[in-house]
Amino acid sequence: MDQSSVVDRILVCIRSIKGIQDMFTLQEADRFRLLEIEARAEKKAFMGMGMCYNSGIREVLRCPVVILAITTMDFKWGCQSNMLLKKGDEVVGEEVRDPSRIEDLEKQANVSFLHKNFVIYKDKIDFPRDIIEKKCCFELPALTGGEALPGLQEFGDYLFCFPSTAGDVFLKKVYYEEKDEWGTGTVLFGFKEG
Numbered sequence: 001m002d003q004s005s006v007v008d009r010i011l012v013c014i015r016s017i018k019g020i021q022d023m024f025t026l027q028e029a030d031r032f033r034l035l036e037i038e039a040r041a042e043k044k045a046f047m048g049m050g051m052c053y054n055s056g057i058r059e060v061l062r063c064p065v066v067i068l069a070i071t072t073m074d075f076k077w078g079c080q081s082n083m084l085l086k087k088g089d090e091v092v093g094e095e096v097r098d099p100s101r102i103e104d105l106e107k108q109a110n111v112s113f114l115h116k117n118f119v120i121y122k123d124k125i126d127f128p129r130d131i132i133e134k135k136c137c138f139e140l141p142a143l144t145g146g147e148a149l150p151g152l153q154e155f156g157d158y159l160f161c162f163p164s165t166a167g168d169v170f171l172k173k174v175y176y177e178e179k180d181e182w183g184t185g186t187v188l189f190g191f192k193e194g
Helices: 002-015 027-044 055-061 099-106 165-175
Strands: 020-025 065-071 086-088 090-095 111-115 118-121 138-139 159-163 184-189
Touching: 002 020, 002 065, 002 184, 027 055, 055 111, 055 159, 055 184, 065 165, 099 111, 118 165
Parallel strands: none
Antiparallel strands: 020 065, 065 184, 086 090, 086 138, 090 118, 111 118, 159 184
């Protein structure tokens, strides 16, 4: 089966995922432009709290097939952490999306909630000092497909991630007729086998 028919089948599967409004195959030149935009965004403080590194974008953009999807608020990311706080290679905080895990973490003395679902592991970080002194960095990792998005498993290993706000605006401008409608977002799917 040639690559274009595989991509067509991938697009059919992605279109059937709840919360996907539209989708496009990311062009090679736009991969480089997006990476440049992400690198510039990383030089700015993330929500005023520290630096951010979008490792997910880098992993997804290395895949042979990259699909951009415009999402609505109905799109479900699954229970994986979309954001980590790292000190070196160690995770010292993370977004937690699983309600039962949040409930368990609320009972632990070494955990503080920065937000209703973002935890800081107090025994691993001097918070907020480590962030102020730039010893920590927020990371946006690539998420693995697994069972989070039904129907895509037949295409082998795949990843998905979301861009920064600047990347989101760029992608919508280029692929989505410059529409930046309230409640829409972007997600990138990377397929390792194409």
